[in-house]
Amino acid sequence: MSLSDRILKMAGLGPSPSPSGPARARVLAVAAQKGGVGKTTTAVNLAVALARFQNLRTLLIDLDGQGHVATSLAAVFQDGTGPSLSDILLGHGRDLTEIVHPTRIENLYLTPSDKGLAAAEGILSGRIGKEFLLRGTLKQARAGFDVIVLDCPPNLGNLTLNALAASDSCLVPCDMSALSLAGVIDLLAVVETIRDRLGHDLGVLGILPTRIDRRNSRVTRHVMDELAALYGPMLMDTRIPVNSALARAQMAGVPVFDLDASGTGANAYRDLADEVAFRMGLAATR
Ligand SMILES: Nc1ncnc2c1ncn2[C@@H]1O[C@H](COP(=O)(O)OP(=O)(O)OP(=O)(O)O)[C@@H](O)[C@H]1O
Ligand SMILES: [Mg+2]
Numbered sequence: 001m002s003l004s005d006r007i008l009k010m011a012g013l014g015p016s017p018s019p020s021g022p023a024r025a026r027v028l029a030v031a032a033q034k035g036g037v038g039k040t041t042t043a044v045n046l047a048v049a050l051a052r053f054q055n056l057r058t059l060l061i062d063l064d065g066q067g068h069v070a071t072s073l074a075a076v077f078q079d080g081t082g083p084s085l086s087d088i089l090l091g092h093g094r095d096l097t098e099i100v101h102p103t104r105i106e107n108l109y110l111t112p113s114d115k116g117l118a119a120a121e122g123i124l125s126g127r128i129g130k131e132f133l134l135r136g137t138l139k140q141a142r143a144g145f146d147v148i149v150l151d152c153p154p155n156l157g158n159l160t161l162n163a164l165a166a167s168d169s170c171l172v173p174c175d176m177s178a179l180s181l182a183g184v185i186d187l188l189a190v191v192e193t194i195r196d197r198l199g200h201d202l203g204v205l206g207i208l209p210t211r212i213d214r215r216n217s218r219v220t221r222h223v224m225d226e227l228a229a230l231y232g233p234m235l236m237d238t239r240i241p242v243n244s245a246l247a248r249a250q251m252a253g254v255p256v257f258d259l260d261a262s263g264t265g266a267n268a269y270r271d272l273a274d275e276v277a278f279r280m281g282l283a284a285t286r
Contacts, residue, residue, distance in 0.1 A: 024146065025146055025147055026147050027142070027147075027148045028148070028149050028169055028171055029150045029152055029169075030172075031170050032174065032180070034175075034180045035154035036154070037183075037211070038211055039151055039152060040068045040250075041246050041250060042208065043060060044060065045249075046269060047149040048108060049255075049273030050146075050277065051105055051107035056146040056282060057109075057144070057145045057146045058107055058147045059145045059149070060108065060111070060148075060151070061111040063085075063113060063150055063151060063160070063162070064152065064159075065114070065153065066113070069113065070112040071253065072250045072253065073253060074253030075253035075258075076103045076108075076255075077110050080099070080101045082098060084099070085099060085112070086116035086119070089134060089137065090124075090133075095140050095141075100141060109145070117159065124162070130161075132162070134162035134163060134166040147282070150166070156190050164190065164191065164194050167202060169202065169204060170187075171205045171276070172188075172204065172207045172208065173240075174208065174209055176212060180223070181226055206235065206279065207227060207234050208238065208272070209223075209224060209236070211241075211242050212240065212241050213241070214241075236272070239268065240265070240269070241268060243263060243264045243268070245265050246265040274286045
């Protein structure tokens with residue numbers, strides 16, 4: 001199969017039929033190999049927008065030991081007691097619903113990460129079926145939510161592999177740099193490996209251009225041209241601009257919609273939720 005055929009097959013564009021039975025939630029991994037491209041900003045504001053503007057019951061899970069999701073939503077979320085995400089991942093037969101916490105945002109629930117995740121990453125590598133441990137813990141959560149969004153760490157290690165193996169599709173943020181572009185190529189190679197070797201029908205919901213700065217137009221145009229040439233139909237229509245309100249909101253622990261509701265960042269993430277819901281088959285129109 002040619003590269004472009006494989007890319008089109010991976011893209012799986014357009015609304016897909018609803019899964020039947022209890023596994024109703026669509027699971028979406030926000031993943032990129034490069035650090036700082038906007039994974040957490042995207043996972044957080046997308047999850048909030050899906051819950052608030054699309055009325056979808058949404059669970060946001062942080063798979064990065066840095067704990068940036070809980071920091072980004074500190075004003076609307078208080079960590080509960082009980083086991084940690086690493087306890088659940090490493091425990092036999094435990095279910096992630098034990099650590100699903102409500103937030104002050106209607107329809108939005110959160111599973112925070114913990115410092116033990118970095119160590120868990122190493123322990124996982126010795127386990128049989130190590131790529132499917134997260135998937136095994138999500139069975140009940142899938143029945144109780146419409147969407148599950150996973151924020152991944154900035155590498156292609158075991159936690160990212162677990163996220164991809166537990167997901168129906170992935171969203172790949174790419175900022176306007178050559179390194180980020182190279183990271184997209186590496187991540188899509190992993191997606192193919194997961195499809196071929198693990199037999200898991202993982203889709204690519206889209207590649208999301210982030211941190212677009214009009215002042216840097218030559219580099220931006222170059223990266224955008226490369227993305228369009230390589231991945232055409234996989235490129236999301238939504239573009240995320242550089243917008244200081246996104247960084248300020250993260251520092252204040254609120255979604256961007258609560259800090260600068262009509263700014264360019266908030267508008268972009270609202271548009272992204274429309275596009276994601278449509279591409280996932282959860283909204284009939286955009
Ligand atoms: N579009 C944007 N405009 C301005 N600042 C942004 C934008 N997106 C992200 N940032 C800021 O850039 C920094 C990195 O963003 P973020 O934490 O979302 O990236 P990440 O890919 O999750 O990083 P890591 O790889 O460390 O997990 C944060 O301070 C964030 O507030
Ligand atoms: Mg992050």
